[in-house]
Amino acid sequence: MNDVAIGLDVGGTKALAVLVTRDGTVLGELKRDTPHDDSVGAGEATAAVLIDEVRELCAANNLDPATVPIGIGLPGLLRNDGHLAYAPNLQSANGADLHELVGDALGNSTVFCENDGNCAALAEHEWGAGRGINDFVMVTLGTGIGGGIISEGQLVKGRNGFAGEIGHMVVVAHGAACGCGGHGCWERYASGGGLQRLTQEAALKGELPTLAQRRGGAEHVRGEDVTSAASEGLEEALVVLREVSWWLALGLANLVAILDAGHFVIGGGLSAVSDLVLPEARRELGALTEGYQWRDEIVITTSTFGPRAGALGAALVGFQRTA
Amino acid sequence: MNDVAIGLDVGGTKALAVLVTRDGTVLGELKRDTPHDDSVGAGEATAAVLIDEVRELCAANNLDPATVPIGIGLPGLLRNDGHLAYAPNLQSANGADLHELVGDALGNSTVFCENDGNCAALAEHEWGAGRGINDFVMVTLGTGIGGGIISEGQLVKGRNGFAGEIGHMVVVAHGAACGCGGHGCWERYASGGGLQRLTQEAALKGELPTLAQRRGGAEHVRGEDVTSAASEGLEEALVVLREVSWWLALGLANLVAILDAGHFVIGGGLSAVSDLVLPEARRELGALTEGYQWRDEIVITTSTFGPRAGALGAALVGFQRTA
Numbered sequence: 001m002n003d004v005a006i007g008l009d010v011g012g013t014k015a016l017a018v019l020v021t022r023d024g025t026v027l028g029e030l031k032r033d034t035p036h037d038d039s040v041g042a043g044e045a046t047a048a049v050l051i052d053e054v055r056e057l058c059a060a061n062n063l064d065p066a067t068v069p070i071g072i073g074l075p076g077l078l079r080n081d082g083h084l085a086y087a088p089n090l091q092s093a094n095g096a097d098l099h100e101l102v103g104d105a106l107g108n109s110t111v112f113c114e115n116d117g118n119c120a121a122l123a124e125h126e127w128g129a130g131r132g133i134n135d136f137v138m139v140t141l142g143t144g145i146g147g148g149i150i151s152e153g154q155l156v157k158g159r160n161g162f163a164g165e166i167g168h169m170v171v172v173a174h175g176a177a178c179g180c181g182g183h184g185c186w187e188r189y190a191s192g193g194g195l196q197r198l199t200q201e202a203a204l205k206g207e208l209p210t211l212a213q214r215r216g217g218a219e220h221v222r223g224e225d226v227t228s229a230a231s232e233g234l235e236e237a238l239v240v241l242r243e244v245s246w247w248l249a250l251g252l253a254n255l256v257a258i259l260d261a262g263h264f265v266i267g268g269g270l271s272a273v274s275d276l277v278l279p280e281a282r283r284e285l286g287a288l289t290e291g292y293q294w295r296d297e298i299v300i301t302t303s304t305f306g307p308r309a310g311a312l313g314a315a316l317v318g319f320q321r322t323a
Numbered sequence: 324m325n326d327v328a329i330g331l332d333v334g335g336t337k338a339l340a341v342l343v344t345r346d347g348t349v350l351g352e353l354k355r356d357t358p359h360d361d362s363v364g365a366g367e368a369t370a371a372v373l374i375d376e377v378r379e380l381c382a383a384n385n386l387d388p389a390t391v392p393i394g395i396g397l398p399g400l401l402r403n404d405g406h407l408a409y410a411p412n413l414q415s416a417n418g419a420d421l422h423e424l425v426g427d428a429l430g431n432s433t434v435f436c437e438n439d440g441n442c443a444a445l446a447e448h449e450w451g452a453g454r455g456i457n458d459f460v461m462v463t464l465g466t467g468i469g470g471g472i473i474s475e476g477q478l479v480k481g482r483n484g485f486a487g488e489i490g491h492m493v494v495v496a497h498g499a500a501c502g503c504g505g506h507g508c509w510e511r512y513a514s515g516g517g518l519q520r521l522t523q524e525a526a527l528k529g530e531l532p533t534l535a536q537r538r539g540g541a542e543h544v545r546g547e548d549v550t551s552a553a554s555e556g557l558e559e560a561l562v563v564l565r566e567v568s569w570w571l572a573l574g575l576a577n578l579v580a581i582l583d584a585g586h587f588v589i590g591g592g593l594s595a596v597s598d599l600v601l602p603e604a605r606r607e608l609g610a611l612t613e614g615y616q617w618r619d620e621i622v623i624t625t626s627t628f629g630p631r632a633g634a635l636g637a638a639l640v641g642f643q644r645t646a
Contacts, residue, residue: 077614085617135482149581151479158474158583159458160618168580168613170573173495173512180613182576189496250493253505257491258472258581260481290491290503291400294408295483 002322005069006057007315008050009116009308010034010098012075012089012143015046017053018308019061020315024127026308028057036092043084043096050098051105066107069318072098073119073310075146080161082113088179089143112321116140117164118155119313120267120303121148126316128304129265136263137255138303139166141248141270144179145187149259167191171250186254189247192270195223198243208236227273241273245280252281252300253288262296267303274302325645328392329380330638331373332439332631333357333421335398335412335466338369340376341631342384343638347450349631351380359415366407366419373421374428389430392641395421396442396633398469403484405436411502412466435644439463440487441478442636443590443626444471449639451627452588459586460578461626462489463633464571464593467502468510472582490514494573509577512570515593519546521566531559550596564596568603575604575623576611585619590626597625 004027009016011034019028030053037045050072058065076087082099084090103111114122121138124130130138134153140146145167149156156163167187168180175184176197188194202208203218211225211234212218229237255261266274278300285300286292305312327350332339334357342351353376360368373395381388399410405422407413426434437445444461447453453461457476463469468490472479479486490510491503498507499520511517525531526541534548534557535541552560578584589597601623608623609615628635 077617086614151474151481152477154475156474156479156582159585160583162614162618163581163583165580165583165613169492169577170611171493171496173498173570173573175496182611182613185613247496250496254492254577255581257488258486258578259479260483260486260488262482288493288505290488290505290508291409291485294400295485 002069002319004063005071005315005318006054007071007073007119007311007313007318008053009073009119009310009314010046010050010075010090011116015049015053016308016311017050017057018311018315019057020312022319024123024312026312028061030056034090038092043093043098043101046090046093046096047098047101047105050102054102054106067110068108069322070102070108070111071119071314071317072102072111072113073116073314074098074113075116077160077162077165078113078115080157084113110318110322112317114314114317115148115161115164116310117146118148119317120146120309121150121164121313122155122316123305123309123313124265124303125150127312128309129301130263133263135259135261136265137166137259137261138265138267139252141191141266141268143191143193145191146268151259166251166255169251169254171247171254186247186251190244190251192223192268194247195226195240195244195270199223199226199240202240207239210234210236227276230276231273241276242280245277246284248277249281249284249288253285256289256295256298263299263301265301265303267306267309271302271306278302325392325642327386328394328638328641329377330394330396330442330634330636330641331376332396332442332633332637333369333373333398333413334439338372338376339631339634340373340380341634341638342380343635345642347446347635349635351384353379357413361415366416366421366424369413369416369419370421370424370428373425377425377429390433391431392645393425393431393434394442394637394640395425395434395436396439396637397421397436398439400483400485400488401436401438403480407436433641433645435640437637437640438471438484438487439633440469441471442640443469443632444473444487444636445478445639446628446632446636447588447626448473450635451632452624453586456586458582458584459588460489460582460584461588461590462575464514464589464591466514466516468514469591474582489574489578492574492577494570494577509570509574513567513574515546515591517570518549518563518567518593522546522549522563525563530562533557533559550599553599554596564599565603568600569607571600572604572607572611576608576613579612579618579621586622586624588624588626590629590632594625594629601625
């Protein structure tokens with residue numbers, strides 16, 4: 001039985017690597033830019049960075065890169081066998097089998113891939129805010145919305161392994177265009193990207209006069225301006241965040257209807273302002289959830305591991321699949 | 324081990340009872356009107372009818388009503404322990420424990436309740452269109468939309484037991500008012516009730532001139548007029564059914580995103596015109612599903628057991644819980 005595992009979380013901009021013990025303690029950590037190099041084979045540029053990270057973590061901790069269990073969290077549609085079918089934010093790795101590329105280079109037969117939202121859900125379930133909770137949904141509010149569903153203590157994988165793409169649930173038929181090709185996806189309203197979009201709409205309608213003045217024009221107002229001004233209590237900014245909170249609650253209510261989830265763990269960049277978003281989302285959830293009064297209390301909480309949740313979960317995948 | 328079980332399916336208008344063998348063969352069947360009597364205790368009027376049905380089926384088949392396993396399928400939010408928390412179309416049974424009322428009267432300790440959509444999913448999974456398929460969703464298109472989710476071969480129950488309320492997934496934020504108190508629920512667009520609503524809208528906009536003339540006024544045109552005229556090929560009616568098909572596909576695409584379901588079994592009254600609805604829904608699904616081209620083919624098929632699916636599944640629950 002291994003005492004430590006390495007978790008790698010490949011995002012659109014950064015690739016985070018952590019060395020983790022079985023109780024979830026992080027012994028080492030490093031971060032590189034994610035390469036987007038289409039001139040080599042699918043996933044090869046990504047693999048090269050990950051291999052470097054593993055070697056560096058192993059060298060610093062006196063570990064053999066050929067035997068340490070390794071999990072790789074990847075953004076996008078990941079098949080059950082670890083094949084990355086499609087990653088809109090990591091196009092150079094579309095169609096890659098990164099566990100093979102990394103495993104072959106290191107001579108390591110214990111390298112495993114998993115969707116990043118699923119990794120985050122697993123980490124929170126094992127060590128964090130979802131510990132001991134058998135029916136919950138991990139909701140990652142970044143540029144888009146990622147997710148991972150735990151049902152009766154198990155990760156829901158679905159037929160291909162693609163389950164948990166909750167950000168692409170349509171909540172506004174014929175709504176705002178989404179990068180996936182669809183319209184009205186939840187992530188166009190309730191994510192960091194949704195905040196950005198709603199901010200621009202509000203600014204151009206003249207509803208953010210103070211921020212427009214500060215920025216020297218409505219067209220320059222950004223989502224970050226709204227969150228920092230809302231933290232200071234600026235009412236016009238709070239209005240936009242309340243709208244984001246309402247959209248967040250709407251999607252959560254849908255997940256309650258479908259899954260009877262009783263618990264949501266909110267992660268991702270937008271969760272940094274969870275104090276401004278979650279109280280309002282909790283209030284709205286009552287009105288938006290079918291049969292709310294007959295359900296046990298629905299808990300919405302913040303991720304324990306924040307931006308590290310995916311990497312920690314990837315390490316957990318390494319432990320679980322070598323158990 | 325019991326050779327037969329009784330399944331009871333309590334709908335808003337009828338209570339169907341079937342006597343079923345372990346291979347799903349129906350040996351006997353009867354139907355009564357569902358009572359809506361608030362003057363007695365919660366669920367007592369319903370229980371009286373169900374008890375009568377069990378006794379009659381047992382008498383006709385030489386069975387002991389005290390020992391035959393009995394499953395009861397109920398519409399609404401049913402807790403894991405069989406308690407009916409809330410049933411909008413069976414208000415007189417709100418808060419009832421029908422398995423206890425029926426079991427006590429018959430001296431039968433093998434009476435079990437389950438949500439009707441879940442019952443239908445179980446029946447189709449065991450004996451019908453979902454046989455051998457480990458990730459599918461049962462979608463019941465009646466006045467509303469009911470459902471049951473099978474994930475990795477198991478019924479998804481959720482925290483309270485309420486999972487599968489797919490009809491109350493919001494697909495149009497701030498959309499059409501729904502009986503649940505919400506707005507824009509899927510069942511206001513893609514069910515028999517949705518057809519009725521879309522028909523009325525189309526008729527009042529003058530888009531169903533032939534049907535309005537046949538009925539003596541746009542306000543008299545009903546969903547049934549559209550389905551029968553569409554069967555005859557009337558284009559104005561086909562337009563309305565295509566709209567219903569699009570909405571059906573939209574909700575199915577959401578379930579694919581969330582659950583990575585690969586298979587849908589469509590039941591309920593509207594499935595009687597599945598030849599007119601499902602081909603179009605299949606066509607639309609490709610454009611509405613995130614990452615459609617990377618998924619294995621998504622199958623949309625019609626329920627094997629139609630209006631009997633719930634009762635058959637209830638009998639199956641009787642078998643399973645006495646196994």
